[in-house]
Amino acid sequence: MRQACAYVQQVDLFCGTLTVREQLTYTAWMRMKDSTDEEKAQRVENVLRDMNLIDCQNTLIVTDQYLQQWYKMETKSLAADYLALSKSKLSMFVAATAACGFLMAPVPVAAAPLAAATVGTFLLSSAANSCNQLLEAPYDAQMRRTQGRVLVVHRFSPLHAFTFAGVTGLTGIGLLGYFGNPTAAVLGAINWFLYAGVYTPMKRSHIGCTWAGAVVGAIPPLMGYAAATGYLDPASWCLAAILFSWQFPHFNGLSWNLRGDYSKAGYRVMCVTNERLCRVTSIRHSLALLGLCTIVAPLTNLTTMTFALGRIKRGANFVLSGGFTNIALKSHKKIL
Incomplete structure (x- = not known):
């Protein structure tokens, strides 16, 4: 052999x-x-x-x-490659959702826990993204969109990426636990595991990976809320549900034009395995968002009824845009 x-x-x-x-x-x-x-x-x-x-x-x-x-490593700009490995722009958006969760909690805002929740979430997101690239490098090499990633072209060694993920992840958990509370730290550790240990390998084996990824996206605002209050109440779960439902029209829309690449690399995402379910799920969760924002949010005291009523028009426009997207996707399919 x-x-x-x-x-x-x-x-x-x-x-x-x-x-x-x-x-x-x-x-x-x-x-x-x-x-x-x-x-x-x-x-x-x-x-x-x-x-x-x-x-x-x-x-x-x-x-x-x-x-x-x-041990092999050929980086020319260590700082830039760290940012690429951590998917810094994505991690900043994730950290922003944690900060929003903190600010929406019904308690006075404290600077140190807010900073810890934001930075800690950013570090945990960086760790999760590093693990993701470490596990998917052989498959990233098969997709045009990801062929230039640092591990694919050997600008970073797998050992260095593994070490970076461990340091950033443990530091993030430490910040959440020390300046926040154990609840926020445990949520952060769970989310790191879900992204690297469940969602990432599941992408190549089961269509349910999108739902697993949606759970991962819903947890950061819970982390921020818990860092502020030390507990989770119905309002925090409503906020998480909004982020959960938002993931589907967001990811399904982005992945649609990349389904050829995903298929080539063997990923079992919805746009590859079930195009109809991809469209239906997007519309279904667009409707769920409308209900969450206009009904559930004020009932859980996440927002006021006045705010919710003001969002109905925007929510309806969002759902309608989802419907038009559905029609456009059908037309696109016929053209192909």
């Missing part, structure tokens, strides 16, 4: 957890950038056949280069 797999023991071996077929596919996508997807796939099949690797194509590769690759 060691001699038969000599072809894949190259310096671009990402990690010692790929099968023979996965490594050949990763290598083809990295080295044959100007070739079509069909040519790359055919090249993989030819190598498997010519080197008599058909019987062991699903065997994991563990070589002496496993540790070498974990």
